[in-house]
Structures are given as structure tokens and as C-alpha cells.
Amino acid sequence: MINIHGTLEWSATHPGAIIGLLEMDGIDNSLASAHLNQCKRDVEARLRMKYAGFTRQDFLALPIMKTYDQYYNHFDKTYHVLLQVESIVIKNKNLPDVSPLVDSVFTAEVETLVLTAGHDIDNLVEPVMIDVSHYGDEITQLNGQIKTIRPGDMVMRDREGLACSILYGQDNRSPITPQTRHVLYVAYAPPGVPVGHIETHLQQVEQYVRLFAPLAGLEQRRLLTT
Secondary structure, three states: OOOEEEOHHHHHHOOOOEEEEEEEEOOOOOOOOHHHHHHHHHHHHHHHHHOOOOOHHHHHOOHHHHHHHHHHHHOOOOOHHHHHHHHHHOOOOOOOOOOHHHHHHHHHHHHHOOEEEEEEHHHOOOOEEEEEOOOOOEEEEOOOOEEEOOOOOEEEEEOOEEEEEOOOEEEOOOEOOOOOOOEEEEEEEOOOOOHHHHHHHHHHHHHHHHHHOOOOEEEEEEEEEO
16 A cells, blocks of 8 residues: 655645545556446436536536635636536536546546546655645656746645646646556545545545456555645
8 A cells, every 4th residue: 555645834825625536556557447337437427417408607607616716716726527528518518538547437427516636656656745835846647748837736745746736737747547456546636625525535546446457456445634
């Protein structure tokens, strides 16, 4: 089990924030899952029914979405999951087909609206900590672009540097790949998201993983609070 802790600066800068951790191992992520794909279609249909006729302002009025939107607005950004839900409901697009481990978290995200990153633990180097970005911090994004991080964002660091930022996403060192067997999901919740909602979200992600990996080991499912 990987050891992850929150820094004092994170607690002081974002009082009331929550980090959800879900670590699972013994997973084959290389094969498509018919059960998970059917679940994705079911979720898309439920969202289109639930949010039929919604505009962006209607989505932003949802309590969870509103909380994330306030965090992103502080940095003049738009919440990623808002765009994903709009794509499904308004543009009638489907959830992407990436890999079972990635698809599981994407599916849970659009249901619960909780921002979550997925990492291959074999590519993280301890110590790993939830922290706050500083002037001069940079992250190499999935596309290989080096991005300067704005100070004050919630981030995850390992010994090699930034592994994830709420605003700019994951690095290119530790993303889930078809070869991933040991996964870490990290849910980021700014102040105002209920603890129970994050717990439910982690359980939902695990449920989707078990559609294609029923015997996967559960290393940890826990919360870090400020």
C-alpha cells in the first residue's frame, strides 16, 4: 500500500477540502469489458433523462457542480467535469473508450461530478503528498507539454515532482496505461463537498472496476481531510 499524506500547507490553504484515495491491485487492464461498456451506455441514458433540457446555468446550480465551479472560477478556469457532462447530455456524445480502468473513473465522475485522477502506482515514487502549488512549479502534461502551475492550486507530488494538479490534470509519468496492474485513484474535493459524497464516489469507482476485475485486491479506500 502506498503511503500518502497531506501537508500542513494544504490544510492551511484549503480548510475543509477532502482527498479521496482508492488503491487496487491485481488488475488486467488490457482487455475491453462488455459489462463495463453496457454500464457506460446505461449511465449516459440516465444522465440524458435526468438532465433533459438543462442549460449550463442549470448544471452550475447543482450543489456539487457549484462548489467546483467556485474553485475553478478563482483561477479563471472552467470545471472539466462540467464540460464532460454537457458533452453527454447536450451534445449527445458517448463516454470515451480508453481502457477499463480509465473508463471506470470517467463513468463515476459524470455521475457524482467529483474530479478524480488515476495513476499507475508503479510509476509513483514515495514520498507522495497532497500539497499546494508554488511559484515556479511545473508539470509535464499527458501531451508532453510543460505547463507552469499557478500558485495555490491543490496538487499531488511525489519524489520526482508534480504528479497531478486540479487545474491542469495529470503528469505524463504516472497515467494509467493498458499495462497498469496497480492503480491509485485520487478524488479532489474543494471545501463544501460533503464527506459522504466522496465516500459514495470511491465506492462507485470500485464497483465499476469490479465489473471487469472482480478479484482485484483493495489496498486502501480512505479520505484525507484538512
